[in-house]
Amino acid sequence: MNRFLKSFLYAFRGILCALSSENNCRVQLAVAVVAVGMSWWLRLGPLEWALVVLCIALVIGMEMVNSAIEKACDRITREKDDYVRYVKDMAAGAVLWVSIGTAVVGAIIFIPKIVKLINL
Numbered sequence: 475m476n477r478f479l480k481s482f483l484y485a486f487r488g489i490l491c492a493l494s495s496e497n498n499c500r501v502q503l504a505v506a507v508v509a510v511g512m513s514w515w516l517r518l519g520p521l522e523w524a525l526v527v528l529c530i531a532l533v534i535g536m537e538m539v540n541s542a543i544e545k546a547c548d549r550i551t552r553e554k555d556d557y558v559r560y561v562k563d564m565a566a567g568a569v570l571w572v573s574i575g576t577a578v579v580g581a582i583i584f585i586p587k588i589v590k591l592i593n594l
């Protein structure tokens with residue numbers, strides 16, 4: 475099998491592994507399904523759809539990186555370690571950072587449409 479295809483299969487296996495065994499990834503996938511359902515229901519425009527899809531990809535992707543970092547840290551040591559705490563906190567902070575951005579984008583896109591729908 476050619477090298478590129480092999481790398482793609484390993485990466486795909488990583489996605490399946492994260493979505494099937496990482497609790498946070500599964501929760502975010504469920505939230506993503508709700509967001510896609512709402513986007514369909516509220517008939518978003520192409521640019522709004524693009525933003526929703528981009529935010530979903532960013533949050534789940536960042537959570538996968540966070541989980542990978544946590545696993546690598548846990549393999550290095552399970553003892554209390556200031557450097558591990560620093561690395562894990564920063565990785566978790568990256569997820570929070572992207573999630574806050576996503577919440578803002580979601581509010582800008584969805585709130586006016588929901589308000590309009592309620593006022594009808």
Ligand SMILES: Nc1ncnc2c1ncn2[C@@H]1O[C@H](COP(=O)(O)OP(=O)(O)OP(=O)(O)O)[C@@H](O)[C@H]1O
Binds near residue numbers: 498552556558559566
């Ligand atoms: N070995 C360690 N040494 C010092 N602090 C740690 C260590 N492991 C975890 N921590 C602290 O605990 C926090 C949570 O770490 P943990 O690995 O349990 O992540 P989590 O978000 O609870 O992961 P998950 O829910 O996926 O198991 C870290 O952000 C860090 O502040």
